[in-house]
Amino acid sequence: MTDAVSNDRVPPSPEGGTRSPVSPGRRWRRVFGAVGALAGLVQIVASTEYGFGTIRTPGPAIFPTVTGVILLVCGLAVVFERESVDTRSVILPTWAQTRKPALLMGIIVVYVLVIPVLGVTASSWLMFIAVGLLLGQRSWWKLLLAATLAVVITRLVFVTLLRVPLPEGLLRGFLW
Numbered sequence: 001m002t003d004a005v006s007n008d009r010v011p012p013s014p015e016g017g018t019r020s021p022v023s024p025g026r027r028w029r030r031v032f033g034a035v036g037a038l039a040g041l042v043q044i045v046a047s048t049e050y051g052f053g054t055i056r057t058p059g060p061a062i063f064p065t066v067t068g069v070i071l072l073v074c075g076l077a078v079v080f081e082r083e084s085v086d087t088r089s090v091i092l093p094t095w096a097q098t099r100k101p102a103l104l105m106g107i108i109v110v111y112v113l114v115i116p117v118l119g120v121t122a123s124s125w126l127m128f129i130a131v132g133l134l135l136g137q138r139s140w141w142k143l144l145l146a147a148t149l150a151v152v153i154t155r156l157v158f159v160t161l162l163r164v165p166l167p168e169g170l171l172r173g174f175l176w
Contacts, residue, residue: 030079037075043068060164103134119169125151 043064053059111127118126128147137143158164 033078040068040071120166
């Protein structure tokens with residue numbers, strides 16, 4: 001007899017009984033859930049720099065705090081969810097199927113990282129163009145028009161109507 005363990009055998013758990021193996025797909029879901037929960041926690045901590053305001057006049061920290069809590073709760077739910085499906089029958093998506101969502105996440109990460117440098121206005125404009133290209137828009141005038149309108153409307157709503165200051169980055173006073 002050999003000492004090699006068969007792939008079909010599940011090693012016993014320290015508590016007794018058998019331990020169910022963690023599938024590679026489940027492991028990645030846990031990793032992404034943990035990253036999402038960590039991102040939510042970072043967002044909650046970062047939003048404390050802004051004022052919360054009052055019930056009648058909420059401050060700029062309300063929205064990022066609420067979305068951070070939602071992201072944290074959803075991330076933890078993914079990390080601690082019970083596996084209810086036989087993962088041996090789950091077919092994982094191919095790179096062709098996950099390319100656009102992965103690139104979109106990358107665009108969002110870059111967007112968040114360049115806001116302190118370029119400010120919300122320039123960063124948002126570049127992000128809208130990048131997302132438009134990712135989603136297949138090839139007409140430059142449509143991309144530029146949509147990105148410009150989105151940035152102008154965002155500034156009008158937040159800065160003019162709600163009087164919420166947006167980070168301007170190193171381009172302070174240059175764009176507006």
